[in-house]
Amino acid sequence: MKIPLSNPDITDLEKEYVLSVLNTPNLSLGPMLERFERAFAKYMGLKYAVAVNSGTSGLHLAVKSLNIGRDDSVITTPFSFIASSNCILFEGATPVFVDIDPHTLNIDPQQIEDCIKKRNSRIPKAILPVHVFGCPCKMDDIREIADRYDMYVIEDTCEAIGAEYKGRKAGTFGDVAVFAFYPNKQMTTGEGGMLVTDREEIYSLCKSLRNQGRGEDGGWLMHERLGYNYRISDINCALGLAQLKRIEEILRKREKVAQTYNELLKEVEEIIIPDYPDDFKISWFVYVVRLKENYSREDRDRILEKLRSEGVGCNKYFPPIHLQPFYRSTFGYKKGDFPITESVSNRTIALPFYNNLSEEDVAYVVETLKKIIVSL
Numbered sequence: 001m002k003i004p005l006s007n008p009d010i011t012d013l014e015k016e017y018v019l020s021v022l023n024t025p026n027l028s029l030g031p032m033l034e035r036f037e038r039a040f041a042k043y044m045g046l047k048y049a050v051a052v053n054s055g056t057s058g059l060h061l062a063v064k065s066l067n068i069g070r071d072d073s074v075i076t077t078p079f080s081f082i083a084s085s086n087c088i089l090f091e092g093a094t095p096v097f098v099d100i101d102p103h104t105l106n107i108d109p110q111q112i113e114d115c116i117k118k119r120n121s122r123i124p125k126a127i128l129p130v131h132v133f134g135c136p137c138k139m140d141d142i143r144e145i146a147d148r149y150d151m152y153v154i155e156d157t158c159e160a161i162g163a164e165y166k167g168r169k170a171g172t173f174g175d176v177a178v179f180a181f182y183p184n185k186q187m188t189t190g191e192g193g194m195l196v197t198d199r200e201e202i203y204s205l206c207k208s209l210r211n212q213g214r215g216e217d218g219g220w221l222m223h224e225r226l227g228y229n230y231r232i233s234d235i236n237c238a239l240g241l242a243q244l245k246r247i248e249e250i251l252r253k254r255e256k257v258a259q260t261y262n263e264l265l266k267e268v269e270e271i272i273i274p275d276y277p278d279d280f281k282i283s284w285f286v287y288v289v290r291l292k293e294n295y296s297r298e299d300r301d302r303i304l305e306k307l308r309s310e311g312v313g314c315n316k317y318f319p320p321i322h323l324q325p326f327y328r329s330t331f332g333y334k335k336g337d338f339p340i341t342e343s344v345s346n347r348t349i350a351l352p353f354y355n356n357l358s359e360e361d362v363a364y365v366v367e368t369l370k371k372i373i374v375s376l
């Protein structure tokens, strides 16, 4: 691939931090873990942060720490990465999907309200909104609905570090929020995630669950509850701390690449470019365009194939969760269940997007895309 879909941005600072850990005996549960967590909590303006070995582990702990289990249901979006829904299943609870706003691609608060009303007394225990592609959800509406029906809010901020809604960071609205640091995210630890909260009881429970259910003061072989090994090594934390130090620079670079795409693509009439409300601060995770309504999924798939054959990394973000084989066979979902999600999903094209993507490469991607669409 001449131009990959994503590419981590690792500088000497990251290498220096990682090496500094390798020069100590503390490769796990050491001081770098605490430094990373403290710096992250401070960045968020929240009291507590718990680093874990993936965003998925963090989401699982978030669900578990709110005591969501069998007989409970959680409202969430079918237009997301599978982990935001699987984490509900891990605890035996049921995801209740609500369709999206075609503009922001986030769960639609009006439809959340309609969904709850239709369920009469069976009120779901929580709402799990996903800030898709780094665009914040309308969190005041979601919080208001949650408060009115006495529901928890778990924010999946895995794609949205630094995004802001009405001047407030995504991840500060919920009872708990979870970030992810896989190498294609805005910042990476290799593999990793971070759970953040202002609630002390969630924090201490998640710290214990992360570490095999060990208690604060008990010994290494004292297990107070059923726990997991969701620990992240200090090596990963060192990488994360260095990336976090550079986060403003990273987000600025991504913003610039997105603006270059917007500028070059705005006159291509066959596609819809991301167009977010002016008062939202976007944290660009990916750059996803959409073909206009008159194009089919087959057209889109042909374009992806041709882009790849011309050396341009690309993908379909996201195939709807409810149409994944496991969800179809377990819950009986079928095509047509969530029409907006399906219609959007059939026509998306994620283009190469990373901090150091040059203007020349963006221009090459855009020219290649234009040429392919015209010759379809």
Ligand SMILES: *Cc1c(COP(=O)(O)O)cnc(C)c1O
Binding pocket: 054, 055, 056, 057, 080, 081, 083, 084, 130, 156, 158, 159, 180, 181, 182, 192, 193
């Ligand atoms: C990346 C991501 C996750 C979790 O990621 P991990 O690969 O487990 O770190 C969860 N939800 C969304 C929406 C994501 O994009």
